[in-house]
Amino acid sequence: MNSKCSFTTCKLRFFVHFRLAIVGLIEFLEICYLSRMTHTAREKAMKFLLVLFTSLLFLVSPLTEAAKPKKQQSLRWSERDGEIVLDSVCEEFAYGSLDYRECRAATKRLFEERCSEYRAAADKAGGALRESNQQKRDMYCTAASQFGAVN
Numbered sequence: 001m002n003s004k005c006s007f008t009t010c011k012l013r014f015f016v017h018f019r020l021a022i023v024g025l026i027e028f029l030e031i032c033y034l035s036r037m038t039h040t041a042r043e044k045a046m047k048f049l050l051v052l053f054t055s056l057l058f059l060v061s062p063l064t065e066a067a068k069p070k071k072q073q074s075l076r077w078s079e080r081d082g083e084i085v086l087d088s089v090c091e092e093f094a095y096g097s098l099d100y101r102e103c104r105a106a107t108k109r110l111f112e113e114r115c116s117e118y119r120a121a122a123d124k125a126g127g128a129l130r131e132s133n134q135q136k137r138d139m140y141c142t143a144a145s146q147f148g149a150v151n
Helices: 007-034 039-067 098-124 129-144
Strands: 079-080 084-087
Touching: 039 084, 098 129
Parallel strands: none
Antiparallel strands: 079 084
16 A cells, blocks of 8 residues: 555545454454354454454554644745746646645745735834835735636
8 A cells, every 4th residue: 555645545545444344343253153163263263353453553654644734845936026926936846746736825825914914014014114015015915916826
């Protein structure tokens, strides 16, 4: 089994195997207690269940790994003449890859957040600080409105 899978995929695999293990356990109990099973047959059945439940442990490891929060990626872009060069956003990732799409979505959110932050800061500040905040507001608000996240 591939040890790297999405949380949803790993969870699905785990529950499918867990269900199979429970079904196997129920069948084992029915065989052991409802029939006259020999000692050797019981040992074989127990070994089978041991293998089955051990395989479940191997499924839990990638499941818990996939559930861990992802490392915070640094979002990078270029700026020119007070504007964000939109083509430079997330250019370190392969186009269309999961990392690329996640980077684009996170960057879109960041542009929108900074647009709001600098809009509020520009309204409160005065003098040179107000002008600086307005320039940053314009830069981020323009980028937020023109930039599209890839689905």
